Amino acid sequence: METNPTAQILVVDDEASVREALCAILEPEYRVSTAATGPDALAALERHPVDLATIDLNLPGMRGDVLLERVRREHPATEVVVITGEGTLESATHGIRHGIRDYLVKPFDVAAVRESVARALSTHTRQRLRIRLWQVLEDVVDRERDLPALMKSLDAELFANGLAPQSANSDTHDPSDPVAAVLRSLAELIEREDPYMAGHARRVAHYAKLLGERLDLDAETVERLRTAAFIHDIGKIGISPALLSRPGALDPAERARVERHPELGARLARELGLDDEIVTSIRDHHEWWHGGGYPSGARGEKIHRFARIIHLADAYDAITRNASRPYRTMPAPQAVAAELTRLAGVQFDPALVKAFLPLVSTPAKSRREGRKTTTPPRQRGPRKTYGGARP
Numbered sequence: 001m002e003t004n005p006t007a008q009i010l011v012v013d014d015e016a017s018v019r020e021a022l023c024a025i026l027e028p029e030y031r032v033s034t035a036a037t038g039p040d041a042l043a044a045l046e047r048h049p050v051d052l053a054t055i056d057l058n059l060p061g062m063r064g065d066v067l068l069e070r071v072r073r074e075h076p077a078t079e080v081v082v083i084t085g086e087g088t089l090e091s092a093t094h095g096i097r098h099g100i101r102d103y104l105v106k107p108f109d110v111a112a113v114r115e116s117v118a119r120a121l122s123t124h125t126r127q128r129l130r131i132r133l134w135q136v137l138e139d140v141v142d143r144e145r146d147l148p149a150l151m152k153s154l155d156a157e158l159f160a161n162g163l164a165p166q167s168a169n170s171d172t173h174d175p176s177d178p179v180a181a182v183l184r185s186l187a188e189l190i191e192r193e194d195p196y197m198a199g200h201a202r203r204v205a206h207y208a209k210l211l212g213e214r215l216d217l218d219a220e221t222v223e224r225l226r227t228a229a230f231i232h233d234i235g236k237i238g239i240s241p242a243l244l245s246r247p248g249a250l251d252p253a254e255r256a257r258v259e260r261h262p263e264l265g266a267r268l269a270r271e272l273g274l275d276d277e278i279v280t281s282i283r284d285h286h287e288w289w290h291g292g293g294y295p296s297g298a299r300g301e302k303i304h305r306f307a308r309i310i311h312l313a314d315a316y317d318a319i320t321r322n323a324s325r326p327y328r329t330m331p332a333p334q335a336v337a338a339e340l341t342r343l344a345g346v347q348f349d350p351a352l353v354k355a356f357l358p359l360v361s362t363p364a365k366s367r368r369e370g371r372k373t374t375t376p377p378r379q380r381g382p383r384k385t386y387g388g389a390r391p
């Protein structure tokens with residue numbers, strides 16, 4: 001894993017020998033300072049913010065778990081790796097609840113320390129970059145700055161941080177187009193925050209393309225559809241990764257923030273000069289066929305066809321992707337088909353579901369499922385839906 005020689009690390013441990021050992025491991029690659037107590041560590045952070053702190057849980061005076069909480073609260077930009085002599089399930093759980101990046105038990109392994117710190121700093125760099133990218137993009141939107149110059153600087157920044165697009169095997173239509181390249185990088189950046197999301201944009205683009213071809217759209221239109229599908233969640237760049245990947249229900253304010261992403265994305269796409277069809281489809285990709293989606297609650301054919309296709313492709317990926325998580329089993333193709341059929345005419349355009357099912361089902365199954373969609377079922381009660389739309 002690559003390291004960042006400008007990263008600053010604070011080692012907090014009451015034992016001089018441990019501080020010395022950690023300095024010996026980390027100093028060749030980072031700038032390292034030390035503190036022996038909690039109050040000393042907090043004072044040092046006030047004077048010089050750092051990128052990462054290693055914290056011993058068993059400190060005299062202010063306990064390590066209290067220090068950990070204060071560092072996360074008062075210096076949220078500082079990553080924390082806990083290195084402790086007394087590893088317990090309770091202390092690990094406490095640390096995870098307070099957002100630590102890793103938890104190592106003494107006696108520590110040199111390679112494990114190096115790897116853990118490098119991994120935590122890599123996440124840190126991506127999150128900082130993500131915030132900075134959004135600030136730059138907002139700046140451009142608000143002040144009409146020079147777009148080509150901005151794209152060049154974003155590209156350089158993405159490349160410098162190992163996030164440049166892989167143009168050699170690009171899946172978007174024009175690798176030489178700097179706007180498309182940057183947007184593709186942003187889409188991939190969003191995915192990197194959640195390992196289960198890896199490849200989501202690419203898969204949604206692929207399903208949308210299959211469906212576009214099935215509907216006999218011309219090649220140029222299919223390419224525009226594929227681009228729109230690839231970047232449909234681009235507005236999530238403005239939303240905290242912690243919020244996006246949080247399991248369980250969101251409170252109303254959090255939900256409102258997440259539901260802004262189609263409009264944020266559309267605004268970005270418009271300012272970046274993408275055509276109206278792409279802009280509209282990004283804005284509408286959470287609208288529902290029967291209304292009740294967001295942001296506007298548009299219904300039926302008032303929703304752009306690209307957006308209806310992307311919504312279906314996105315939901316299909318959500319169903320199959322969620323099912324592939326380690327603690328669940330992959331649903332049978334007929335169960336996936338039944339789920340999409342259940343929501344045809346409610347969440348999805350029924351004609352699109354009918355066209356899509358044969359593409360993702362076994363031939364024998366698809367013929368049977370295809371006939372089922374001729375009479376779209378009505379939704380009964382608050383059953384599960386996909387894509388975060390309002391029930």
Ligand SMILES: [Fe+2]
Pocket residue numbers: 232233261285286
């Ligand atoms: Fe979305």
